[in-house]
Amino acid sequence: MTGKNLIWSLPIDGTHEVAASAASLSFVGGAGDFDEEGQIRNPDDLKCQLTGAVENIEAAFRQENCGLVDVIRIKAFVTLSEQVCEVSVVEMLLAALPNRPAPVISIVPVVMQPFASQKIQLQAIAKRGWRDEVHCVEECELKIASVDAQGSPVVTTALRAGEVIATANRTAAHCVETYDGGLDGAAQSHVIMGSLNASLRAVGASLQDAVKLEGYYQGTTREQWTPLAKARASYFAEPGPPATVIPCHLGEQDQTMTRVGVLAMRERRNSYDKYIPREDAWPERVWDWPAELPYRQAQKLRNMIWLGGQVPAQPFSNTGKRVHPGQLLPQACFTMSYISDLLRPFGRDPSDLKLLVCYYRSLPECAETEALVQLLTDCCGGILPPLTLIPVEHMQDTDSTIEIWGVAQG
Secondary structure, X not given: OOHHHOOOOOOOOOEEOOEEEEOOEEEEEEEOOXXXXXXXXXXXXXXXXXXXXHHHHHHXXXXXXXXXXXXXXXXXEEXXXXXXXXXXXXXXHHHHOOOOOOOEEEEEEOOOOOOOOOOEEEEEEEXXXXXXXXXXXXXXXXXXXXXXXXXOOEEEEEEEEOOXXXXXXXXXXXXXXXXXXXXXXXXXXXXXXXXXXXXXXXXXOOHHHEXXXXXXXXXXXXXXXXXXXXXXXXXXXXXXXXXXXXXXXOOOOOOOOEEEEEEEXXXXXXXXXXXXXXXEOOOOOOXXXXXXXXXXXXXXXXXXXXXXXXXXXXXXXXXXXXXXXXXXXXXXXXXXXXXHHHHHHHOOOHHHEEEEEEEEEOOOOOOOHHHHHHHXXXXXXXXXXXXXXXXXXXXXXXXXXXXXXXXXXX
């Protein structure tokens, strides 16, 4: 058997899925340029790693009877440089993926990757056969404040494939024609949320149809988080979607403080677009935010359970205090207990997860990724679902080390 016919692997011990499906959607976690033994084929070469990661996504989806043509969203966690900017990564992805229309591309600049010599990892969501269904697309020219707009690529801003809608994440620089860095974080959040709602309106939906909000911001304290959180929240009536917002390096070139995207679902009934009702779970033990927000912790619709980002917050409270302050592995174990709590009312447990996304504080002198992966494996019943690992320099405060969310079969 040749290497091309062998399925790739993450460089971890134990068993993990490279792709899995929940209802109509299929997921690939953090696909990198790995071979069947988990080795990076092109160390420190971003362009070649991107090509290899796309090939690995295609190989992974094959087991779910999907292909690159079925991808609706690619999320790239990428280590940018002076030589390779965000626009360059988008252009490379557009060249590697089926077009007319292209899937939604969301970029997340990161300082670190989970494995040595890695420059990029790609997370993908696919919907089998969507190009043969009725679909609706909003496209625009990609705008980055530090890049000359002339010749910028045309990207898919929002894609609706039947009931499923993906939007590209964005900063204020993507939304404002002549962005100069003069807006504070709350004002940037308002610009972004207004742009996301406009994109959703263009495909027959609104922010209230969101099933998942994912955001990133520059900050290390709750005081920096709060005004941005309140700005985002003002665009949702209760019940809002499950949400995950992470402190993250966003890149230097655009002087932006935050980046946000959403996934949504809306049904077509007769000639009208309709909101899809959701089942909701929020056991008393599971924490609440220290600011009053409309988001929910777990929602089920169309046989998929979407989780909000779970953190090791004090149970039965909205104090914002953390248990096991600063201790990654104890906090990871505790956080996974919340995921169990949230899935239990739906008759599910962590072994039913089809995507697991883990942001964790990684200190330069520590090598805890391997131990973290083993803990997650144990919590998921011995086999990991498709997994995205995103190491970051810091979490919401000095006591926090981890945030985890996922999608489960409902």
